[in-house]
Amino acid sequence: MYVDTTFFSLNRQADWEKGALHNLVFTERGVRIQRSERYGFYHTIRLDRIEGLDRVADFALGENDKIYLLDRSSNVFLYDYENHYADLIFRAGHSLFSPQAKLTRVGSHLLIAESEGINRLVAYSPGTGQAVWRMNRYSGIPVHPLAITTDRNGDAYVLLPLDPVRREGVVQAADNSFYGVLKVNSGGQPLHLYQHHTLMIKKASRLHNLQERFHITVGPDGKLFILDSKEREVTSFHADGKYEKCSRIQMYGGSPSGIGVDPHGALYVGDNHPIEQAWEDNRFILQFNEDGGYVDEVTGFRGQAMKLLAGYARKMYVWNEDENLITVLEQKRRTQPLGRQGALKGVYFSHAFDSTETETVWHKITVDSELPNETQLRISYYASDQTELIVGGRRVQLDDYLQDEHIPLAEKLPVLDQLYSVPIVNPKDALLRAKGRYIWFKVEWSGNDRKSPLMKKLRVYFPRNSYLDYLPGVYQQDSGSRDFLERYLSLFGTFFDEIEETIDHMSRFFDVDSSSGDLLKWLATWLGIAVDERWSEEQIRRLMKKSPELFKKRGTRQGLEEMIEVFTGEKPFIVEYFQYKYLLEKAQVKEYMEQLYGLDPYRFCVLIKPEVVKSEEERKILQKIIDEEKPAFSEAQLVVLEPRIYLGTHSYLGINTFLSEPTLLVLDDRTTMPNNTVLIDLDRDNRIGLHTRLELDANLE
Incomplete structure (x- = not known):
């Protein structure tokens, strides 16, 4: 019907x-x-579970997602939270800095800043604990750091008062005094001083109070952001040091604390206002646009944000001092809400x-x-x-x-x-x-x-x-039963419509490009092709399209080459006896020819590039293809070339062997050192053989 x-x-x-x-x-x-790219929960670092760590006073990011932790006893740990391993870098009692210090990483060094004291800005080697460089004055101005951060290039940024005064033996910022941000490279050389007439401290304040007031961060494009939590203002400078603007953030209630910029340039500010224990925690990390307008709140986190670091490897690190933990948020593609908080x-x-x-x-x-x-x-x-x-x-x-x-x-x-x-x-x-x-x-x-x-x-x-129209009128008299029956019969109507549509478009099922799954394999049997389950659909399509020509060339060198190309996408190299026969007459190379290709005139070698065969399963399929397609009287050897030089074996210049200019050795995911390698340092300059950690207190050169 x-x-x-x-x-x-x-x-x-x-x-x-x-x-x-x-x-x-x-x-x-x-x-x-x-x-959209949004932050969500990734990991929780419970600081009370780190053995020997007192309550945390500050933290900074190290290399490879490790974290430097400064506690209230002046211990400094380098903590690998993925593997739960803590390495003590500075032990309490060292007298180098106090728990009021601020941390950041500059290059391979740990930069420690204190607003007061003898050593106020010092870069230390984490491996030896030795000071690499220090800075206490810049262009005649005493350096009293209030906040520090690092950019993606390893340069440090230090916020400091530009005209500090000493009253009653205490250094402080005077009324209507200015502050700026000093940019320093990893070697301790000053690069630029960011300053503007809007960067002002209107009321005299002690440096300790100013440390809690100011927070700074640098975006992926090198733009500098300064958060004045008291005034609720964010001041930005271009990477070239030019002043951009000062925006008041639209944050109702709360206490701004900590600022970060993600890889896309979005601005985030934390909240550090105290709450009553019985009240619900209403502190969030808020996202703002460049003009300070509220955009959204970060999902996956609620609580105090004493400090936050964002934009590093698509992660954000949030320190909650109240609960003694650091929450790691990761930026992933997530479903976007309809409107703000929608x-x-x-x-x-x-x-x-x-x-x-x-x-x-x-x-x-x-x-x-x-x-x-x-x-x-x-x-x-x-x-x-x-x-x-x-x-x-x-x-x-x-x-x-x-x-x-x-x-x-x-x-x-x-x-x-x-x-x-x-x-x-x-x-x-x-x-x-x-x-x-x-x-x-x-x-x-x-x-x-x-x-x-x-x-x-x-x-x-x-x-x-409706199929109800084809039934006798008695089935349409009662309105209630008519409605039910009509809906019931519509199910069959849909079923019949689908069958009729399938029949109308039957031709598309015989199209190699539009067919897939079991239908594609069934079509392959029409051409006498027994498809291995390990063949991909794209490989099957290529084989079906070329099968008429391949049947004509079966048992020939060209046919074998094209058959392998169908599976791998690239033609192999085939070496036959007649191609190297003349070399067997030379005694100095005969041994190598016999080792590589053999002396049987009915034997040939099929050479495959290393990147073409990705697994042992694919190698077995190739061997099966060669066995089925080669002439019956011949013997074939499949050789999958190695992606490096092996003298005396199958190494071919321009195929799996290349000559290039010498370079320094770099250990990465494609370079390894054998387990019998011995590193020797005669002068013990880098302590090889003692307690050595690569990139901390030892380097390979």
């Missing part, structure tokens, strides 16, 4: 773009909620589908979608013979109203909820109760932090064609 129906479809980007998309994006596979959802309003006939009874919709766990699709509709209606006391064209970007979505939704039908949740096939020439759809995507529904296609069929 075939019923002739008409349908509209939403499956191409041009179709979707006729409507209005809110927080949605069109991809090759369909429409889903937008995603739900993780997207909304789509379609344009009007025009049936061209008034009082059209719309039949049904079919939806092709993917719905991961904890996600949902909700579809509502509205039908009318008119495209105009009254909204908010004025007559509007519904299409124009839906796509008007000047009307906020939050204003549209309450009005339209009264207009559209009750939502159909996660439909695959659903009857419509709609009558009118035009029909509009509203689709809502609801996701979670990691997942979003994906809608590939939506079809709306019209006019109403």
Whole structure:
């Protein structure tokens, strides 16, 4: 039984773009909620579990995600939180600095700054504990660091008062005094002083109080940001030292503490205001734009942010002094909320589908979608013979109203909820109760932090064609049973429609490029190809397309080359006996020819580049291909070349061996040292053989 129906479809980007998309994006596979780079929970470092560590006073990032920790006893640890290993760098009682010091890493050194004392800015070697350089004055100005940070190039930035005074034996900043930020390279050489007339301390303050007031950070582009938590202002300078602007951050309540910039240049500020123990913790890390406007709060963290470091390897480190822990947040692509603090959802309003006939009874919709766990699709509709209606006391064209970007979505939704039908949740096939020439759809995507529904296609069929019309009239007399029976029979109608559509498009199942899975393997049997399960679909397609020509060349050198190229994507090198026969007459190379290729005239070698064969499984498939395609009377040897020089074996210049200029030895993921290597240092300059740590107190040169 075939019923002739008409349908509209939403499956191409041009179709979707006729409507209005809110927080949605069109991809090759369909429409889903937008995603953005956002911080989420990654790891918790519980500081009370580190043996020998007192309460933390400050922390800084070391190399390879390790953390320097300064405690209240003046111990300094280098802690590897991934492997839970703590190395004591400075032991309490060293008299080099106090627990009030600030830490940062500059190059391979640990920079320690104190606002008062004898040594106020000193770079130490973490391996030996020796001072590498120190700075107590700059251009006649005493250096009293109030805050320090480091950029991605290893240069340090030190915030200091420019005209400190000493009163009653205590150094402090005077009324209406200025401060600036000094940039210093890893060798201790001053590079630039950032200063501006807006960088002012209006009321005299002790340096200890100013340390809690100021925080600085440097963005990935070298831009400097200074947070004045008392004035709630962020001052920025360009990388060249030029003053940019001063913005007041829109932070209502709370106490700004700590500032960071992520790899994309987004600005983050922590909160350090005290709360009553019985109250709910309402302290968050807040994101701001360059003008200080509030953007969003960071999910995955709630609590005190005494200090935060952001933008390093897409991670953010937040120190919570109250709970004695450091929380590590990682930036990943996550579902984007609809508006500030909105739900993780997207909304789509379609344009009007025009049936061209008034009082059209719309039949049904079919939806092709993917719905991961904890996600949902909700579809509502509205039908009318008119495209105009009254909204908010004025007559509007519904299409124009839906796509008007000047009307906020939050204003549209309450009005339209009264207009559209009750939502159909996660439909695959659903009857419509709609009558009118035009029909509009509203689709809502609801996701979670990691997942979003994906809608590939939506079809709306019209006019109403029911299989109930083919049954005797007695089945249509009772309205209640008629409605149920009509919906019941529509399931079979959808089933028959799918079969008829499959038959109509049967030709596409015989197309190698559009077929996949078991169907593709079944098509391969039409050509007499027994496909190994380890072949990829792309390899099977290449084989099927070339099979007519390959059958003609089977058993020949060219046929074998092309067959291997089908599997690997690259032609092999084949060495036959006649190619090196003349070399066997030379005694000095005969032994090597025999070792490499043999003396059998019916034997040949197939050489494969190392990057072509990625696993032992692929090597076995290649051997099977060669055994099946070679001439019956011959013997074949498969050689997968090594990606390096092995003298006396298969090393070929320009294939797996290259000559280049000599360079310094660098140990990385592609370079290793044998386990029998011995490092010797006759003068014991770097303590080889004692207690040596690479890149801390020893280097390989």
